[in-house]
Amino acid sequence: MPQTPPPLSITVSVSFQSDSSQVERGDYRFSYRIRITNTATMAVQIVGRHWLIHNAHGEQQEVHGLGVVGQQPLLAVGETFEYTSGCHLSTATGTMQGRYLCVTETAEAFECPIPLFELNAQGHTTPTPVWPDEPADPAQRVLH
Template sequence: MSTSDTYRIEVETVAEYIDAQSRPEDEHYVFAYHITVRNTGGVAAQLVSRHWIITDGNGKVQEVRGLGVVGEQPTLAPGESFRYTSGCVLETPVGTMQGSYRMHAADGHHFDAEIPPFMLAVPHVLH
């Protein structure tokens, strides 16, 4: 088994606009994002920390770093997944998020699980 097969984490993302909490007239757009982290590798691994890069429609970048996700540092055995929901606020109706999770494998190896870029957008604002 290769290293890339041993240490493999897949990240699925779904974003949604939260109209009830947003105030477009104040440039306050609230989004929720639902994340599924799945261990498709061959060794158990713990999600220790996160690093997000959030870019709004004006190109303003925010970086967020912290321990775990939603107050947890889940350990995922091969085949297991962890799902959580969080949110962010943008000053524009469109933006993107991407980043990585720092993982500690049960065998002592540390690696980063990439979070592919995904879009945050008010419905019907993009054609």
């Protein structure tokens, strides 16, 4: 049976922040930029997130919270929301993955997975892409 694609398209780019890291103390800082596009057939609001962050020693950190970067964006069909955030690790490499907690305009709750991505301070950073400004600010609209 074919699997239904998630109603949100998520792309991530990661950058190691060498100028704010303290490598000699085991403090590696990363920024990541996430672009979320609503590929569903109705409006979707992101109301929460859950992250699993692993360092190279297999230690895990969990992060739960409402919205993303203090906002609960409402995305109309085809609309995009992007934000930049960050994390720090005690090792030069690690991974992040998670899920967004969402609700549709018909009050159906669902989770959308955030695919695993790599954090790597050893010269393998992905430049943060520059996307054109969106015409409307979806973070300012509220569905509930």
